[in-house]
Amino acid sequence: MNILVVEDDPGIRDVLKRGLSDEGHAVTTAMNACTALAAARSGAHDLLLLDLGLPDSDGLSLTRTLRAQGFETPIIMLTARDAVEDRIAGLRQGADDYLVKPFAFGELLARIDAVLRRGAPAHQPAPLPDTVVLDRLAIDYMRKVVTVGDAIVPLTVKELDVLRLLAAEPLRIFSRHEILQRVWGLNEDPLTNIVEVYISRLRRKLRAAGLEAIDNVRGFGYRYEVGD
Template identity: 40%
Template sequence: MRDSNTVRLLVVDDEPHIADLVATVARYEGWQAVTAGSGAEALTRAADFLPDIVVLDLMLPDFDGFTVLDKLREQRGAVPVVFLTAKDATADRVAGLTRGGDDYLVKPFSVEELMARLRAVLRRTSGAEPQPARAAVLQVADLTLDEDTREVRRNGQPAELTPTEYELLRYLMRRSPSVLTKAQILDHVWEYDFGGRSNVVELVISHLRRKLDAGAEPLIHTVRGVGYVVRKAGR
């Protein structure tokens, strides 16, 4: 029987020494960990192992990491995914996060940093961090977010968000009608600063707008020179 307090980690990398290293460190932390060396093996492992979080290389011998991510999400829903890859270009970082990944770490890497990133992703996607008492359903105009079921609806219609999109929206709705800076969002949602190397916040905001504001009164606003806010227009 699975211990509900034990994290299950799937490490997908075609370099066995890297996959084994990450899995060994995770086991030392008290986690359960298994490895896979290809996209096909990763999907088979995921179906049997039911991971809580996945470390996923972008370059695999059969599928690319984005294809594996899409298939994992079809198979396992919103399982958190941290990309681990040799691709270091800003465009690759942004693509990894905006395609639905929850974090992105470049090789060569520190195992300690990877474990810290994994713990941070688990905290923000599982709601494990202590939260002050508040209503389970957040609402701004006809936009609702249920913190218990993680359902987001606009005018009663469900919106499918990635874990990172959900967490960013939840943070904006919790603080509405306050305006949040990019630095505040980076610190809360990603728990580290990109150092100005990417416009990841703007890109995730644009994804949210396409999913929530299209064809309706805009609720996600940019306050020039300050940041972002969720509120009715004119407030």
């Protein structure tokens, strides 16, 4: 997914870019409203994370301008303004969500997923199970816990999403394109190797726990092999 982060604080901007990139997202940054407006008009982004306190304008004004011009991309406002009146103003100007700083990065990821679900097409694949148990592998998606036997396997959110997708239908081959769509919401992009990178990370972490489970079916995709 392509995300535009509009934040004038370089520290926060870098943390957001690094964290979102680690989750497999393509991130563009802007430090003021002028740059953000030009970037948003390009139509290249799936989501806008917008700080309200910008040096050349107010995030509320930028949101109002974008919505008046027919900009339909979801907007999540990030701000230290925590008054109820500020939240109401942000939502009324066209924001899809409003997150008060400081916030936990996990909550931001959850809100991003929630906002994108609202605008998802009506015909979606059946929801994946919250719990998967296959031999020694156990996935508790609600608690974000994966174990192999008695060992906890530390996974990032996107690593967990890939593993849950494969393990929910063991032996089924998932194409690279389907994994890209189901996990990241992206269409085919020949220049990205996100799927390969995350499959490699998963294999390494599962192997460290004593489990060889993800098979590369050359020319077709990937599948979860039952047994180890």
